[in-house]
Amino acid sequence: MARQEKNIIELRKVCKVYEGPIDTPVLFDIDLEIVKGSLNAIIGQSGSGKSTLLNMLGNLDYPTKGEVLVNNQFSHNMKPKKLALLRNDTMGFVFQFHYLLPEYSVIENVLMPKNIQKKGKISKEDKQRARELLELVGLVDKMDSPSGKISGGQQQRTAIARALMNEPEVVLADEPTGNLDSDTSKEIHKLFCKINYEHETTFIIVTHDDRIAQQTNRIIELNDGRIISDTINSNGASLN
Amino acid sequence: MKLPLIIAARFIRKSHWQSILIILGIAVGISVAIFISILIDSLQNTLIQSTVGNAPHITITKDDNNVSAYNDLKNTIQNVGDITRIYPVVEGNGLLVSANKNYPVLLKGGSFDKENDIYQVEDKLTSGSLPDGEDEIIIGNYLADTIGVGVGDYVTMSKANGTENKFKISGIYDLKVSAINISWLFTNLNTARLSLGKQDGYSSIYLQVGKIFDADKIAGEVKDRIGSSYSVDNWKAQNAQLLSGLQGQSVSSYMIQLFVLISVLISITSILTITVTQKSRQIGILKAIGLNNSNSSHIFLFQGSILGFIGTLLGVLIGLGLFYAFAFFAKNPDGSNIVEPIIKWNMVLLMGAIAFVVSSIAGIIPAKKANILSPIEVIRNG
Numbered sequence: 001m002a003r004q005e006k007n008i009i010e011l012r013k014v015c016k017v018y019e020g021p022i023d024t025p026v027l028f029d030i031d032l033e034i035v036k037g038s039l040n041a042i043i044g045q046s047g048s049g050k051s052t053l054l055n056m057l058g059n060l061d062y063p064t065k066g067e068v069l070v071n072n073q074f075s076h077n078m079k080p081k082k083l084a085l086l087r088n089d090t091m092g093f094v095f096q097f098h099y100l101l102p103e104y105s106v107i108e109n110v111l112m113p114k115n116i117q118k119k120g121k122i123s124k125e126d127k128q129r130a131r132e133l134l135e136l137v138g139l140v141d142k143m144d145s146p147s148g149k150i151s152g153g154q155q156q157r158t159a160i161a162r163a164l165m166n167e168p169e170v171v172l173a174d175e176p177t178g179n180l181d182s183d184t185s186k187e188i189h190k191l192f193c194k195i196n197y198e199h200e201t202t203f204i205i206v207t208h209d210d211r212i213a214q215q216t217n218r219i220i221e222l223n224d225g226r227i228i229s230d231t232i233n234s235n236g237a238s239l240n
Numbered sequence: 241m242k243l244p245l246i247i248a249a250r251f252i253r254k255s256h257w258q259s260i261l262i263i264l265g266i267a268v269g270i271s272v273a274i275f276i277s278i279l280i281d282s283l284q285n286t287l288i289q290s291t292v293g294n295a296p297h298i299t300i301t302k303d304d305n306n307v308s309a310y311n312d313l314k315n316t317i318q319n320v321g322d323i324t325r326i327y328p329v330v331e332g333n334g335l336l337v338s339a340n341k342n343y344p345v346l347l348k349g350g351s352f353d354k355e356n357d358i359y360q361v362e363d364k365l366t367s368g369s370l371p372d373g374e375d376e377i378i379i380g381n382y383l384a385d386t387i388g389v390g391v392g393d394y395v396t397m398s399k400a401n402g403t404e405n406k407f408k409i410s411g412i413y414d415l416k417v418s419a420i421n422i423s424w425l426f427t428n429l430n431t432a433r434l435s436l437g438k439q440d441g442y443s444s445i446y447l448q449v450g451k452i453f454d455a456d457k458i459a460g461e462v463k464d465r466i467g468s469s470y471s472v473d474n475w476k477a478q479n480a481q482l483l484s485g486l487q488g489q490s491v492s493s494y495m496i497q498l499f500v501l502i503s504v505l506i507s508i509t510s511i512l513t514i515t516v517t518q519k520s521r522q523i524g525i526l527k528a529i530g531l532n533n534s535n536s537s538h539i540f541l542f543q544g545s546i547l548g549f550i551g552t553l554l555g556v557l558i559g560l561g562l563f564y565a566f567a568f569f570a571k572n573p574d575g576s577n578i579v580e581p582i583i584k585w586n587m588v589l590l591m592g593a594i595a596f597v598v599s600s601i602a603g604i605i606p607a608k609k610a611n612i613l614s615p616i617e618v619i620r621n622g
Contacts, residue, residue, distance in 0.1 A: 051620075060528055061616040081532045088530020095619060099525045103254040116530045120242035162529070174619075 007072070008170050008202050009034040009057050014066030016052050016225075026052045027225045030066070036169065037200040039193065041213035044222035050206045051174050053222060057204055058091055058172040059083055071169075088117050092163025092201075094173035099159065100147040106158050107143040110134060113165045133161035137191060153184035160191060170202040171195075177212065189215055244538035247526075251519060251539065252546055262511050263551040269504035270555025270595045273497040274588060275562045280493040281587070282567070282579040284486050288452065289580070291482060292475045294359050294415065296327070296446035297455040298462060299473045307470070308441040316465050321458035322450035327351070327358045330429060331443045332436035334397040337404070338387040345397060347377070347425045349432020358448050361413055361426055367391050368411025371427045374434065378411040380421030397425070397435070405435045497591070501598050508602035512544055516606040516613075523610050524618025537607035541600065544607075548599020556592050 009032075016027040026049045034040060034057065042050050055061040056068060059075050068076040075086060087093075092113070100109045110130040115122055134140045137157035142150055147158060156176060163171050173192070177185035189212050196203050205216065213219050214235060221229040252259045300307060307313065310328050318326060329350040335342040352361055352370045361378065362370060368391035371377055379395070389395060391409055398404045407425070415421060433439060449458050452475070459474035466472070476483060516523070523536050563581065570578040 055616055055619070060619060061614075081534070084527065084530050084532040087528065093528055095525075099521070099528075099619075101522050101525065103250050103522070112526070113529050115243055115246075116526070116535075120246050 006036045007033045008036040008070065009204075010069040010072075011053075011056060011063075012067040012069070014056055014063040014068065016049075016056065016061070017064045025225065027056070027063075030056075030225075030227060032057075032220065032227065032230075034170070034202060034204060036202055037196070038218060039196045039203045039216045040205065040218045040220060041216040042204065042206045042220045042222060043208060043210065043213045046208070048222040049225040050208075050222055052225075054172055054174050054204060054206045058093060059087055060093075088113060089166060090169050092166070092168040092171040094156070094159045094163050094171065094176045096175040096178045100155055100162075102146070102148040104147055105144050106139060106147050106150065106154075107131070107134060109147050109158055110143075110161045110165055113162060117166055130161070130165060133164055134158075136164075136195075137161045153180050153188075156180060156184070156188060157191075160188065164195065164199075164201070167199075168201065170204065173203065173205045175206055175208070177207070177209070185209070185212065243531075244535045245542045248539045248542035248546060251515070251522075252543060255515070255518075258511070258515070259547065262508060262547050263554060265507050265511075266504055266548060266551025266595070266599060267554035267558055269500050269507075270552050270591070271558035271562060273500040273595070274556055274559025274591055275566075276493055276496050277587060277591060278559070278563045278581070278583055279566065279579065280489055281584060282563075282582045284489060285582045286579050287482075287486070290416065291479065292452060295475065296358060296444075297449050297452055297475050298323075298447040298459045300445040300447070300462065300466070301443070301471045301473070302469065303471070305443055306438075306441040307443070307445055310442060310445070313445065313466060317447070317462050320461045320465060321454060323447050323458065324450050325356055325358050325446075325448040327356050327446040327448075328442040329444055329446060330432040330436060330438050332399070332432075332438075334399045334405075336383070336387070336425075337396045337398050342398070343383065343387065343422070345383075345423050345425050347397065347427060347432060347435060349427045349429045349436075351429065352426075358446055359415065359426075364413040364415050365411045366414050368409070371410050371431065374431055375405070375407050376410040376431065377407040377425045377427045378413050379409055379425055380423070381412050381414045382418050382421035383423065384409070384412050386422065399436075407431075407435075501595065504595065505598045505602050508544060508547065508599055509605050512540055512547075512603055512606040513609060515543065516540060516609045520613055521618050523613050524615045527613070528615035528619065533611045536613070537611040540606040540610050541603040544603025545596070545600040548596050548602070551599065552592050552595040555595065556588060560588070 011030050011032040014027055014030040015025070018024040018026060030053065042053060044050050056063055059068065059070065063076055067074060070086060070090060075083060078086065101112065104112070107130050110133055111122055111126060114126045131140060131143065134143050137160055139154055139157055139161070142154060147155065150158070177188050180188065192203050192205065193215065195201050205212070207213055214233065217233055219231050219233050220227055314326055317323065327350055329348055331346060331348045334345055334347060336345045351357060354360065354362060365378065366381055368378065384390060389409060391411060393409050394406055395409060396404050396406050413426070449455055455474040456476045459472045463470070463472040527536060567577055567579055567581045572578055
């Protein structure tokens with residue numbers, strides 16, 4: 001069955017300049033549309049602006065110029081409180097350095113987005129979902145372990161489970177396998193493909209690993225803050 | 241509000257050494273403030289009790305040294321303020337004649353009835369008994385030692401008009417004030433009247449009141465009721481220097497407490513500010529996954545409040561413990577307490593409440609810091 005193509009995130013003429021003693025322009029007039037349910041890779045050299053672009057797509061940072069739309073709603077001029085709500089409801093993040101909360105156990109980390117959403121009033125069903133997600137990422141036996149006491153790969157899988165907790169429409173991952181060995185990397189990318197296929201969750205993955213990019217449906221290449229190529233990858237993971 | 245509270249509690253629990261140090265810092269500060277406050281209150285109370293506890297708070301006299309119509313006067317003033325004792329006395333000066341030297345004395349005649357005797361002489365007897373028959377007196381231990389007399393001995397008092405009276409010593413008292421112990425002779429009203437040639441009326445009427453710091457106001461009301469032919473004096477007017485000393489002591493106590501609270505405020509603020517820096521990674525990630533700025537701030541406000549509450553509670557307990565230990569171990573040579581513990585619980589509660597509020601305020605600067613922390617700073621800088 002063919003999917004109806006609808007944009008989940010759209011960037012219009014987005015520019016980003018990091019202000020400082022010397023202003024550093026990072027992104028130039030980026031126009032980009034991310035289709036709902038797609039599996040996207042952003043590639044490019046170090047310093048090409050990949051992570052900055054991902055931060056714009058994830059509404060973690062404000063553009064210096066241009067517009068950002070999430071589900072056809074302007075988000076670049078939203079108040080911080082509304083933006084926090086939008087991120088919590090719509091997006092899941094997986095960062096390169098895991099960024100788990102060391103004060104919490106594995107399952108508590110996974111539950112945190114739900115905790116934020118429900119203002120601390122977690123239900124049995126929520127706990128059950130967190131458990132299922134940990135089963136999905138193969139960590140159910142570690143769910144009560146302190147998050148700082150598990151391996152890097154396990155931390156990354158915990159971060160993935162956390163990113164999926166609120167059933168987000170889009171997961172943004174910045175070099176999610178950058179610090180992992182090749183076997184674990186493969187495992188995690190398989191997991192992304194599986195979730196994308198089963199739940200129709202949109203994925204935007206920043207990577208410098210061409211092998212991983214080749215497994216996605218669309219490869220966006222950046223150079224010096226500009227999109228130099230945007231290709232549909234028919235060899236990537238099929239959604240159909 | 242629930243989530244920031246849960247996160248704050250978790251941050252405190254997981255950084256337990258740091259939390260224990262902050263709590264101890266608050267507790268030590270508060271305990272010092274509480275200890276000093278109670279100690280100074282108790283010392284002041286002990287000082288006031290020893291100075292005016294067994295002395296007239298208000299004295300009614302007349303220029304001709306003859307207060308008559310006592311019963312009418314009593315009826316007029318007994319409902320004024322919170323007068324607890326009305327004690328009429330007949331008194332007069334004389335010289336106690338001894339073999340080597342004469343000693344100026346004041347003969348005081350009044351009732352020894354415990355309900356009215358403001359000096360509570362019966363409790364102050366160290367030997368012998370109260371004057372019962374005519375010509376019996378009791379003298380202070382200091383005077384007895386100085387002239388070398390005891391119970392059952394006779395002494396002679398010479399008056400300004402040249403006449404003399406011979407008294408039998410029925411007992412010896414100790415009012416704990418050497419100036420009194422060497423110069424006051426107590427007797428019953430009848431003996432005083434006969435000895436001083438005062439057939440009716442009284443020399444003075446002494447009053448004691450419940451709230452001794454209101455003595456000046458009550459004295460004013462008494463004066464209004466009995467008229468200007470009487471002189472009405474009060475202990476506050478007679479002890480202005482003591483009062484000023486006490487006031488100075490109170491002000492210095494308040495200053496110490498203020499500075500202790502300021503130092504507690506500064507310490508908690510600085511430690512919590514460091515905590516925000518330590519936890520900036522956590523705050524950044526929580527914000528990235530949807531925690532809003534206001535809830536991020538509340539985490540640190542709650543941290544300040546939780547630490548402040550535990551620290552204050554501990555501080556109050558330590559402060560009270562320190563004071564009771566001090567009161568227990570600090571004794572006079574005769575074994576009596578140097579200070580009688582007087583704990584104003586409302587004052588302790590107020591100080592505890594102020595300390596708790598101050599600790600909560602200490603979370604404001606760190607909370608503002610957390611409020612403006614951008615998740616992108618943490619993500620970009622790692």
